[in-house]
Amino acid sequence: MTAVTVHHVVTGRDDAPVVVLSNSMGADLRMWDGVLGALEEHFRVVRYDTRGHGQSPEAPGPYSMDDLADDYVALLDTLGVDKAHLVGLSLGGMMGMRLAARDPERVDRLVLLCTGAHLEVGPAYTERAAQVRAQGTGSVAEGVVNRWFTPAYLEQHPGIREHHEAMCAATSPEGYAGSCEAIAAMDLRPDLAQITAPTLAIAGEDDPATPPAYLREIADGVADGALVVVPDAAHLAAAQQPQAVAAAILEHLGATS
């Protein structure tokens, strides 16, 4: 499949190493807002919208992790960047594992948040793909946001649900469905042993979608892996606990204050 030219925003320090942030399914580059300021102090930060998400064009699904990795490589080529740190959450982390195994020369250090090499969920993602094609992405938004944040956090932060459900509902149905199909077909467990980039796996302690055991599998499976479990965080840990997540990312990427 031809690579999609993705919408991206570059901020931070022009003279610094590059960090690329790759989003979760159903989110867009705004999902990084909470950690952005801390990263911009040390890095040239590239945020982008995965194909069919945010302002990036869709392509007809199903997608594969290789398709998403091709988009990522095309973005680096457009920016004239040979190698970058990659921070990916959920779908972004899955793409990151495939890329790091396939094209190790394009990945410096790797941070994988709230993700998995293989999700043990039966037909759930193909069923979700069918639902969004038939009923739109808004039909899954409430359930998605219930996995992104803990119930107490949603209760205590009015407006978070509305903002994130709107972000999810704005995702193109084909983009969302194609991503679901990429996850349904994915088994990156054989890729883990091929990943040589120093890798930090970050889990949300209360993540119902990709629980800490998935991140433990990744940290144990790569050549040079470590695990951090963030308390009081669900699937969108970078949004619910931005300070703890930013601190873990900066330490792994060797940023000193």
Ligand SMILES: O=C(O)CC1=CCC(=O)O1
């Ligand atoms: O939406 C979910 O249930 C969790 C998820 C899987 C891949 C992704 O990006 O989010």
